[in-house]
Amino acid sequence: MFRVGLFILITLVKFAHANSSDSIEQNNVLAFHADNAFLTERVNLQGNPYSTSVDTVQMLVDEIGHTDPVLHVPLVRSFAYMQHGENICVLNKIKAPEREKNHLYSLPLSFFQTQRFYQLASLPPIEKEFLDEKGRILSISRVLEAFPDSFIVLPEEYSFGERIDDDLKQVNREQILRIANNIYYSRFMEMFSKGKSDFALIFPATLFRSFGENMPIKVRSYSIADNPDYVSGHVICPNTSQGAKHIERINAAIKRIYLTPEFISAHTRYLPAQDKQNLRTIIEQSIEKLMLAN
Structure with a gap:
């Protein structure tokens, strides 16, 4: 059913491809920002698959003909630029209500199992x-x-989604160690692998990419109540006429990417075997709904 539905829509998607002829001209002025070193050090710089976020962003920039590297800019500064109408877009961010009020979001570019709450097994189990x-x-x-x-390590500027963001605001500041976004993952992985962070809030795929099935320490893992099982990453552009044109072009490219087998592979290759089919089903169902709605 999924493949049949997409086949019917291919003609409509290809029509959008005709609008890509102006991509070179627009690309000369559009800059992509990210506060994630994985993106800024690899997209358009290294060709090897690395992670879902890197691989899907690379697919996007290839599709629209954007050949410049992603610029490393703190998230707060990127949003300030967009508030002033600067011609930039930020890559791979989860939707947050406050951001949606003032910015434009693309279709989902990536899908993830939501963060889980990890606890060192050396601590007593959670009551x-x-x-x-x-x-x-x-x-x-x-x-x-x-x-x-105890304490938890968190990035300085990051939205985990409205439910978790509101909860984290209630945590004693002395129990949070904030790390700059650009070094968060590498620093966190080092600390967590050595048992120097009591708790963690992180995507399962990120841990699997770093450690595979062989976690260096024993941990307990918990889902979070009233939190979705999966979230999606989007491109965010300024809420301007120019930003709307970029979103239109980016969405057309994402729809074409949806039709490629590489899109789902960019997600499942970074998951343990038991999680692959669940995420595949979520992606296929989400794409079918998005394609029909758009």
Whole structure:
């Protein structure tokens, strides 16, 4: 059903491709920003597959003919530029209500299992009073309050989605170690692998890419209640007429990417075997709905 539905829509998608003739002219002025060193050090600079975010962004820039590297800019500064109408777009961000009020979002460029809450196994297990009937964390802030001598490492500027963002605002600041976004993942992985961070909030795919099936330390893993099982990463552009044109062109490119087998492969190759089919199904169902709606 998925493939039949997409086949019917291919003609409509190819029509959008005709609008790509002006891509070279627009590309000369559009700059892509990211605060993630994985993107800024690899997209258009290294050709090897690396992660879902890197691989899907590379597919996008290839499709629209954008050959410049992604610029490394702190997220706060990128949003300030966009507020002033600068001709930039930010890559691979989860939707957040406050951002949606003032910016334009592309179709999903990547899909991820949502972050899980990890705890060092050397700590006592989280008490049942902090879990729902399915064993999911009810409140991160309450858990950390129950472990007053522990701390969690988080990036300086990052949205985990509205549900988690609101919860993290209640955490004692002394229990949070903030690390600059550009070095967060490398620094965090080093600390976590050595047992120097009591708790972690991170994508399962990120841990799997770093450690595979052989975690260097023992941990417990918890889902988070009232949090979606999957989230998507988007391109964010300024809410201007020029930004709208960029979103239109980016969306047309993303629709073409959806039709390639490489798109799903860019997601499943970074997951353990037991998670591959679930994410594949989520992506196929999401694409079918998005293509029909757009």
